[in-house]
């Protein structure tokens with residue numbers, strides 16, 4: 392099974408990280424993408440991928456919640472040039488976070504999108520409450536030939552065909568199994584089968600108790616919950632299809 396989006400470098404895993412990775416592997420997770428969020432955590436993402444090259448695909452991005460450093464883009468380019476199989480993300484747009492600055496977010500996001508398009512690299516996009524703006528950007532700029540990932544897709548069902556036409560992949564997160572997320576689950580019913588991916592976003596996006604087979608103390612989502620999330624998700628596809636989609640997007 393493949394996890395399209397997590398944050399194994401997160402400090403909430405300090406002290407238990409290697410055990411968590413062992414449990415992930417034992418539970419059947421064969422590949423995952425570990426997403427950096429700012430220059431400060433990129434070295435840890437690179438180190439994790441170096442220590443677990445079979446399991447971890449590293450991804451480097453500047454998240455819309457994080458402040459840019461003066462040389463972030465230069466550093467990002469350096470990581471992409473030097474780390475094997477490096478992808479771009481997590482990056483994106485967020486009008487949900489308090490005090491957001493959408494102009495600054497747009498500049499930072501489009502720089503990363505342009506890099507992904509130039510190099511035809513996988514890019515993982517976060518979007519909260521900024522769908523119209525994101526679609527405008529995606530429809531007006533060069534995009535990677537391989538497509539792009541909308542991680543934890545929380546947009547409407549109506550937008551799915553328009554985004555799929557642009558090359559979108561959509562990853563389902565265990566958080567969407569909460570009762571109140573019915574609209575999101577409905578949107579996933581219209582996602583084309585060859586564009587569906589699955590993710591934990593661990594340590595975030597804790598699923599409801601019924602989908603937690605690997606509990607951790609302190610509201611931390613264990614990435615080995617991937618299987619129980621899949622079992623609860625009713626995604627109309629087998630894991631083999633999700634794994635094929637993962638390989639086509641992140642590896643081929």
Ligand SMILES: [Zn+2]
Nearest residue numbers: 396426481592
């Ligand atoms: Zn994330």
